[in-house]
Amino acid sequence: MDALTRRSFICGGAALAAMATMPAVAATGVKTLKNGKTTVDLVANKVLAQVGGVLxxxxxxxxxxxxxxxxxxxxxxxxxNLACPHAFVTVKRSGNGWVCSPPGHGSEFLLNGKLKVPPATTDLKAIKFTANSKLLTID
Known part of the structure; x- marks a missing residue:
């Protein structure tokens, strides 16, 4: 196991501080269907009305x-999927993206999941979905 570096400690602390300023958004209108798919009511989740919105x-x-x-x-x-493809820990929201905070290895991803900073070598895993003006269905 690698020792925690000063950089990792500071980056982790900065990520936590940044997250403290972001409001939590509760998901409403989310249903799991009998076929295993999940639906998200886009009208009920106003955060998704604006580009950059995250649920x-x-x-x-x-x-x-x-x-x-x-x-x-x-x-x-x-x-x-919010699991880091390199460290297999859940990434956390940080500014306009995601960071794989300790115990992860510090990889950074854009808001859409694209890799920004290694050591990860791939994007966050995209999940198939369909959408219309009122409903998003996750496969």
Whole structure:
């Protein structure tokens, strides 16, 4: 096991401090269907009306996931698994993206899950979904 570096400690502390200023958004209008799919009511979750809006939720099939509004229109979403593909810990929201905080290795990802800073070598895992103007369905 590697020792905690000064950089990791400071980065972790900064990430926690940044998260403290972000309001928590409770997911409403989320249903698990009998076929295992999950639906998110877009009208009930106003945070997803604006580009950059993020709704975090837990889905039995995937664990912690985020629905991210990436652009306007019904196809302007990303659904990503919040498990770091390198350290296998849950990434945390940090500014305009995600960070794999200790005990992770400090990888950073853009809000849509694209890799920004290694040591991870891949993006956060994208999850298939469909959407219309009122409902987003996660496969």
């Amino acid at each position: 975090e939720l837990t889905i039995k099939k995937y664990g912690k996931v985020a629905v991210v509004r990436t652009s306007k229109g019904v196809k302007g979403f990303s659904v990503i």
